[in-house]
Amino acid sequence: MPRRRFSAVPWFFLAPALILLLYFKFIPMAQGLKMSFYKVRYSGDVWVGWENYATVLTSEAFTSAIWHTVILAAGITAGSIVIGLVLALLVEGQARHLWFIRTAAFLPVVTTVAVVAEVWRIMYYPAEDGPLNSIFGWFGIGPQPFLANENSSLMSVMAMGIWKGAPYDMMIFLAGLAGVDRNLYEQAAVDGANVWKRFTQITMPALRPVFFIIFILAAIRGLRIFTEVFLATNGAPNGSTEVLMTLIYKLGFQQGELGVAAAGSIVLFAATVVLTVGVQLLRRKERDT
Amino acid sequence: MSAQRFDTVLGLQQRRSPLAVIIKIAVYTLMVLVFAGPLIGLLIGAFSHVVDPTKFSLVPEGGFTFANFGRAGERRIWNYLFNSFVVVGFGLALQMLVSVFAAYSLARKRMRGASILMLLILATMMLPEEVIAVPLSVVLADVPPFGIVDPGMRVNLTNSYLGMILPVGAWGFSILVMTEFMKEVPIELEEAAKIDGAGDLRTFFFVILPLCRPALGVIGVFGFTMIWDQYLLPLIVAVDYTHWTLPLALRSLRGDEEVGIGVLLAGTILAVLPSILVFLAFQRQFVRGLTSGAIKG
Numbered sequence: 001m002p003r004r005r006f007s008a009v010p011w012f013f014l015a016p017a018l019i020l021l022l023y024f025k026f027i028p029m030a031q032g033l034k035m036s037f038y039k040v041r042y043s044g045d046v047w048v049g050w051e052n053y054a055t056v057l058t059s060e061a062f063t064s065a066i067w068h069t070v071i072l073a074a075g076i077t078a079g080s081i082v083i084g085l086v087l088a089l090l091v092e093g094q095a096r097h098l099w100f101i102r103t104a105a106f107l108p109v110v111t112t113v114a115v116v117a118e119v120w121r122i123m124y125y126p127a128e129d130g131p132l133n134s135i136f137g138w139f140g141i142g143p144q145p146f147l148a149n150e151n152s153s154l155m156s157v158m159a160m161g162i163w164k165g166a167p168y169d170m171m172i173f174l175a176g177l178a179g180v181d182r183n184l185y186e187q188a189a190v191d192g193a194n195v196w197k198r199f200t201q202i203t204m205p206a207l208r209p210v211f212f213i214i215f216i217l218a219a220i221r222g223l224r225i226f227t228e229v230f231l232a233t234n235g236a237p238n239g240s241t242e243v244l245m246t247l248i249y250k251l252g253f254q255q256g257e258l259g260v261a262a263a264g265s266i267v268l269f270a271a272t273v274v275l276t277v278g279v280q281l282l283r284r285k286e287r288d289t
Numbered sequence: 290m291s292a293q294r295f296d297t298v299l300g301l302q303q304r305r306s307p308l309a310v311i312i313k314i315a316v317y318t319l320m321v322l323v324f325a326g327p328l329i330g331l332l333i334g335a336f337s338h339v340v341d342p343t344k345f346s347l348v349p350e351g352g353f354t355f356a357n358f359g360r361a362g363e364r365r366i367w368n369y370l371f372n373s374f375v376v377v378g379f380g381l382a383l384q385m386l387v388s389v390f391a392a393y394s395l396a397r398k399r400m401r402g403a404s405i406l407m408l409l410i411l412a413t414m415m416l417p418e419e420v421i422a423v424p425l426s427v428v429l430a431d432v433p434p435f436g437i438v439d440p441g442m443r444v445n446l447t448n449s450y451l452g453m454i455l456p457v458g459a460w461g462f463s464i465l466v467m468t469e470f471m472k473e474v475p476i477e478l479e480e481a482a483k484i485d486g487a488g489d490l491r492t493f494f495f496v497i498l499p500l501c502r503p504a505l506g507v508i509g510v511f512g513f514t515m516i517w518d519q520y521l522l523p524l525i526v527a528v529d530y531t532h533w534t535l536p537l538a539l540r541s542l543r544g545d546e547e548v549g550i551g552v553l554l555a556g557t558i559l560a561v562l563p564s565i566l567v568f569l570a571f572q573r574q575f576v577r578g579l580t581s582g583a584i585k586g
Contacts, residue, residue: 009489017410023455035427110564119557123345262423266420
């Protein structure tokens with residue numbers, strides 16, 4: 001087939017995507033990078049060098065927000081993976097009732113994030129006869145303050161994140177499980193391997209690539225968490241649930257500290273890149289050995 | 290021995306003893322209650338007299354009522370729903386069109402630098418939208434280069450539908466899914482259409498696109514959910530309530546002097562129903578997209 005000479009047609013097809021990405025991804029990214037080195041004021045921006053980054057990495061507000069974000073991301077990631085895997089093993093199979101249960105369990109994933117936050121604010125209502133506290137009451141557990149107390153607020157947000165994250169992981173695990181070679185199980189059964197052995201020696205190794213993907217997706221989702229926290233607590237009580245994004249939002253849109261907010265965003269971006277690249281390298285190294 | 294069947298990955302046998310069946314039913318019921326229960330409670334609550342949060346449960350008190358929706362209507366909920374539909378309708382149409390156009394170009398690789406462009410598009414997928422929220426608000430308030438060329442020509446997309454539609458117009462995920470699919474469409478079909486005298490656009494819309502229906506389903510469903518789920522973007526664009534989308538407006542509905550949180554429940558059920566209905570109607574496309582996107586990407 002002869003190679004076509006230059007034609008404007010492919011560029012015509014590609015132009016809308018490139019223009020939109022340029023305007024709403026690349027220009028804002030460049031703008032953010034630039035702003036992070038300036039004190040942004042109406043009267044004109046002033047170059048401050050690394051000062052904004054110093055603020056992000058040393059100020060108490062930011063360090064505690066970063067700490068909360070890491071705890072939340074780690075907790076939601078680990079919780080979602082463990083519960084998602086257990087759920088996947090429970091509902092894996094062809095039966096029709098399993099299809100129904102999978103669908104029901106998957107609903108949190110397609111639930112709008114804002115709705116998740118509002119529903120859980122109601123569920124967590126801290127009075128003795130609040131929805132969740134009434135259920136706790138049946139089992140003799142006293143009323144919990146949930147989001148209202150700084151000792152339990154972060155855990156409560158975490159549980160909310162796991163509620164939405166676990167079914168998502170379940171679905172991806174199910175796809176991974178479908179690819180496991182069933183003949184291996186027959187072989188193992190003939191060799192007299194028990195259920196635990198089959199799980200650790202056949203299922204888990206087969207799921208290894210899936211684990212990496214789920215881990216990256218969940219960890220990044222956790223680091224960038226915003227809407228759930230913004231609506232459920234907005235950092236309250238007493239800053240105990242303040243995460244990086246809610247703090248950036250406050251600084252950027254309420255206190256006019258656009259430069260510091262931009263620097264915080266770049267730090268968040270760097271964290272997600274390091275995480276993604278790090279896991280990819282680990283994965284490659286593991287594949288080679 | 291070889292007659293053993295393996296219905297589950299763990300190689301567990303189906304047990305038929307009553308105890309095993311009871312345990313199984315209990316576990317499945319618990320699962321459905323934990324994950325779907327709050328949403329079922331929401332559905333029931335929206336149609337009952339739920340004045341304060343302690344009345345929110347799976348067993349409603351009082352009778353069936355539309356009062357919550359009536360009250361929510363007085364508080365402009367239908368306007369918010371309308372705004373949401375405008376943004377998701379035009380946003381999704383734009384996003385799908387942009388994706389199929391770009392994918393056609395990238396899949397055929399008929400220009401130099403196609404692989405570099407693909408890499409750039411993939412890079413935008415790694416960029417969380419939260420990261421660019423602050424600078425994006427600056428860009429949207431004064432879209433370059435108009436304001437720089439002449440301050441009188443400043444284009445401000447704050448408080449406009451376009452400000453919520455254009456930024457979701459190009460989505461790396463959709464472009465990627467579409468490109469992968471279009472690579473499989475045989476090029477001979479295209480050449481045959483050309484020989485018959487069809488132009489580029491004609492070939493694209495009448496020969497290529499109809500073959501891409503399965504992939505269109507995937508990007509349609511995912512695009513809908515993605516745009517409907519937007520929160521931070523409307524939050525920075527829709528400054529006053531005239532342009533609020535429904536998810537954004539929920540915060541303002543938390544209490545009402547007449548029906549209490551009933552008005553919030555009415556709002557939340559309307560905010561969640563469209564995405565759940567789309568999921569239930571297009572479940573196959575949803576699962577296909579989820580797993581292909583996750584496993585390959």
